[in-house]
Amino acid sequence: MKRQIAALAAGITLGFATTAASAQQLTEIKISYQPALYWALPFYVAEQKGWYAELGLKPVFSTFPAGVPQIAASASKSWDVGGAGSVPATLGAVRYNLLTIGITNDESYGNALLATAKTADGFVKNPSSIKGQTIVLTANSTGDYAVQSCLAKWGLKKSDVTVKSMGQAEIISAMSSGNADLGGLWAPNTYTMEEKAGAKQICSGQDAGAAVPGALMARADYAKENPQNVAKFLAVYLRAWKWLNAHQADGIAMMKKFYEQGGVTISEASMKKEFSTRPTYDLAAQLKIMRRPAGGASEVDGWFTKIGAFMQANGTFPEAPAASKFITDEYMKMVDADPKLKAFANRAN
């Protein structure tokens, strides 16, 4: 009996020592994102699966209601790495020297112009009838970019319509209450409008030929001092997408919980649509789209250059930022160059 108790005590002590040692090895990394968004799901999945700890990271998450406050918070170093839309990422590059170190997903389909049920068919049949209409959207966002691309596709200019800027929640409220017939939204708000108010998507960034990527970001000063942590952060994110794409049914179950935490409830059909309409990129694909040919620009550079031009036209800054100044594949290459990280990033389980 005494021997059994001694063995039990030794085991518990060993367990605590091991846990303490493991805890001591974990490096804190502050990760920011916006809740209930498709591209943020990998952060949730990775945390639930314990994959950060496998690489010695202890994530501390901070969420923001929109890209702008998230970007602004980087000035006080309240986060180190994170994800956001390409428009706030570009803004962050200009204002706070944020780096874009990867692409979360192609959300071209998920940023769209919607019309109310009673007006949608008319606008689809005759897009020029949108001239003179009022469109409610969130100014200087990926939704705004998609809407202006759609207008251009139909031969319309921004000055041909009246644009009223407001947050996504206010847009949903305005369209649901009949105060607006046209609205620029991003998923999952697009699905909320379709399911709960019968609105119809009449044009997306994809329809207009406008690539709308999401961005993985890092503070330049943090990345310079902690390149390994940034590479590990990317490796975890990539593994999470691998797993989600290989285990969609389980992924949708986790998505439901994640979205509910953010106050969003959409149907399973819409959740499946997120997977089917928003391509994601594994390590090889990330490196491919971020690769710069000698003296040339990468595919990602092209996307962000157009977004920068859109923001410049809106008066956000006098000159669009050069993509090469803030987009870097350095940390993706670090993942690729490290056999352990590469294998980790390519795991689908």
Next chain:
Amino acid sequence: MAASKARRPPWVGVATFVVLAAAWYSLTTLTHTISPGRFPAPGETWDALRQIAITGYADARLHEHILHSVKLVLFGFAAATAVGVPLGLAMGASRAFEAFINPSFLLIRPIPPLAWIPLAIVWLGLGDAAKVLIIWFAAFVPAVINSYSGVRAIEPHLLEAARTLGVPRAMFVREVLIPGALPMIFTGLRLSLQACWTTLVAGELIGAIAGLGHVLYQASLDIFPAMIVVGMAAVAVTGAAMTALLGAVERRAMPWRTR
């Protein structure tokens, strides 16, 4: 006594601005004590001013934004004055009327004007009418309270004298009530005007296509501190100009008042 009544020369106020401007330049541009991310330098602010004045920002140029905001403020202020001042006068002059109106007024009074935004949008849509309604709520309360207080502050012997002399009702209101309450009425109008401007900025956060509040909102979305400073300065200057105009109206309305 005589020295304290002497007016200070105008250069004292100008000197304050000069000192502040020098400190601003020194801290942001010369010594870099304050980084551009925290507060814009004078040069950046000047560039932002040129941008909005010449090229435009947030879908209009500066003078168009100012005119749009002034229009909304004037509509809201005029509507609040037209309703609030007579209501306050009536409440001050008649105990029965005060007893009838006061309970409802006390319920409405603590509600922040911005809380009316969702209902204003539902009732009036996303246009300027909803914004005017919000401004009206903000300006209405000071107009009522100060008009009421103005009546209550009239010297009792004046009221007694008018009653004793059998002054007709209309003449009493015109010659005794309103002149007696005017100083407090104008105090209330100054407060109402100030409330109009502070509420306007918040009211233009939703669905505005022009206006200084719209500029501030857009500049905050763009994390554009220099443009935020330009917007704030425009609000300050325009608000001060309107207050000065109100002061001129006050001096004309009460020529018997000496400073």
